[in-house]
Amino acid sequence: MREQTELVTILGPTASGKTTFAAGLAAALDTEIISADSRQVYRGMTLGTGKDLDDYVVNGKNIPYHLIDICNPGEKYNVFEYQHDFHRAYNEIGQKGKIPVLCGGTGLYIESVLRGYKLLDVPENPELRNRLKGKSPEELEQILGSYKKLHNKTDLDSAQRAIRAIEIEEYYLTQEPGETQFEPIDSLIIGIDIDRELRREKISSRLKSRLEEGMLDEIRNLLDSGITPEDLIYYGLEYKFLTLHVIGRLSFDEMFSQLEIAIHQFAKRQMTWFRGMERRGFRIHWIKAEVPNPEKIKMIMGLMQN
Numbered sequence: 001m002r003e004q005t006e007l008v009t010i011l012g013p014t015a016s017g018k019t020t021f022a023a024g025l026a027a028a029l030d031t032e033i034i035s036a037d038s039r040q041v042y043r044g045m046t047l048g049t050g051k052d053l054d055d056y057v058v059n060g061k062n063i064p065y066h067l068i069d070i071c072n073p074g075e076k077y078n079v080f081e082y083q084h085d086f087h088r089a090y091n092e093i094g095q096k097g098k099i100p101v102l103c104g105g106t107g108l109y110i111e112s113v114l115r116g117y118k119l120l121d122v123p124e125n126p127e128l129r130n131r132l133k134g135k136s137p138e139e140l141e142q143i144l145g146s147y148k149k150l151h152n153k154t155d156l157d158s159a160q161r162a163i164r165a166i167e168i169e170e171y172y173l174t175q176e177p178g179e180t181q182f183e184p185i186d187s188l189i190i191g192i193d194i195d196r197e198l199r200r201e202k203i204s205s206r207l208k209s210r211l212e213e214g215m216l217d218e219i220r221n222l223l224d225s226g227i228t229p230e231d232l233i234y235y236g237l238e239y240k241f242l243t244l245h246v247i248g249r250l251s252f253d254e255m256f257s258q259l260e261i262a263i264h265q266f267a268k269r270q271m272t273w274f275r276g277m278e279r280r281g282f283r284i285h286w287i288k289a290e291v292p293n294p295e296k297i298k299m300i301m302g303l304m305q306n
Contacts, residue, residue, distance in 0.1 A: 036104025
């Protein structure tokens with residue numbers, strides 16, 4: 001294997017099959033997986049985040065994974081915390097003489113550790129939050145847009161997210177960027193390229209399956225445990241639309257239709273981020289999703305030896 005391979009990164013949009021492939025690769029390399037998913041960090045949020053923990057069992061062997069189920073629902077985990085948690089796991093695996101496999105679809109998390117972003121741990125600003133409380137979504141969008149160009153509307157999924165995004169931008173105006181002890185990582189990056197129509201079919205099929213498996217019950221259990229609807233809506237996608245249904249603001253059909261559209265849009269945004277990574281200098285080796293995983297693994301082994 002080439003000496004410079006410090007990390008293998010598997011990325012791709014939702015429903016591309018990247019986790020199953022990453023687990024198979026980790027089994028072949030006798031190594032461990034570090035998750036790069038901004039919502040799978042939360043305990044009790046399993047069906048809605050698509051953890052699919054059975055994917056981490058390969059030929060009866062449990063593949064060790066990191067950064068899944070590490071904090072409580074209702075908390076606001078962020079990329080600053082992810083950087084630090086990633087490096088703890090990365091160093092732990094490296095000390096065993098293994099090459100970690102980073103796998104996920106949260107492009108910001110992936111790029112933050114590969115690039116070695118300099119990040120700040122942004123505290124809450126109660127005075128700013130109080131001023132923004134009660135603002136309409138349109139007003140919050142206008143305020144956030146005054147700080148930066150809005151490349152997508154993820155930060156506007158809920159008032160909480162928009163206010164937090166404004167809080168972060170305001171903090172960056174007044175503080176010097178913090179130095180980080182993290183260096184960029186030279187990673188072999190593999191992208192799972194799934195045809196758009198196949199991706200849409202898999203997203204719709206998976207959504208139906210997860211609803212049948214009890215995703216609505218998961219939402220109800222989280223609400224019953226004391227988590228507010230606003231906190232669940234903050235997490236977006238399944239947690240936003242299913243919560244709106246459970247609290248009576250959307251019918252089941254409205255929820256399903258709007259959520260399905262939102263997930264398709266999310267997958268498109270993921271691909272936009274990954275293509276942006278290529279423009280920013282990352283080399284991504286794209287492999288078609290329909291290639292059988294054993295063949296994919298052989299291809300990666302070849303890339304690691306060159």
